[in-house]
Amino acid sequence: MAPKQANFSKEEELLLQDFGRNLSKKSSVIFYVHAIFVSAIPLWLFNRVHxxxxxxxxxxxxxxxxxxxYLISMAYKNNKFEMKHKIAQKRGEGVAAEVYSKTAESDSSKKISKKEKDERILWRKNEIAExxxxxxxxxxxxxxxxxxxxLSSFYFFKNYxxxxxxxxxxxGSSAVTALLSTSSKK
Incomplete structure (x- = not known):
């Protein structure tokens, strides 16, 4: 039996995309560039010190x-997903106040519906949390x-x-980082 496909509207698909686990291309590129850079830093350590x-x-x-x-980029993705929802919740009231003040400052002859204000708040909250x-x-x-x-290279494995x-x-360090990113204690 094939799974039932849900039909979502464009707005619902965008909302699912914004708050889903999948990364945008921009986020993926940023994460991989940072991960390669931080993974290359120890080359200097092992070249000069060891x-x-x-x-x-x-x-x-x-x-x-x-x-x-690769492991560090996985950690980035896991940490980002966990932190994004918490940040969105914490910034909700401030973002709502910001959007309401901006809409009040805009042309008063142009009335904005409550639905449009809520969409703007959600979009702005997602942008900030991202x-x-x-x-x-x-x-x-x-x-x-x-x-x-x-710690591992200078203390635990220094005699190897x-x-x-x-x-x-x-x-080991990148695996520990990836492993600890899967917990939701943050």
Whole structure:
């Protein structure tokens, strides 16, 4: 039996898209660029501090950076989804006041219906929550990843070979970051 398809209006589809788990192309690009950048930062650490040559370990560095970037981008996505709804709830009253004041300042001869005001409030609340949740997700995930990476590479695995230290620290730190992003305690 085929699942029943729901017929949604254009407004309902936009609303589902805005508050769904799927990322826009812009968000995906931003997340992947940030993830690759933060995953490449430890290359300097392992090159300078642990004395690993870039050319000799290029394959290892590329694999470690790509795996780490993928896991960190997953963490960004999970954190953004969790934070977006909380931010939207917290900013609701302020956004409503902002929209009401803007509509009151606009041409008074042009009356705006309550439905249109509510749509503007919802759209503005979503816009603000989207931007703030993206920034917080990147900040939180990057901070967690770098702290766990530094602790693991300098304290837990400092006596192991640099190659083993790199792989375990990079994959482990990004995996811990991705794992902790799935909890909803924030």
């Amino acid at each position: 004395q690993m040559e870039l050319v000799d370990n290029a394959v290892l560095f590329v694999i470690g950076t790509l795996v780490s970037a 931007a703030e949740s993206m920034q917080l997700a990147v900040f939180y995930s990057n901070s967690l990843f770098l702290i766990v990476l530094i 070979t640099p190659m083993f230290n790199y792989m375990v620290s990079m994959v």
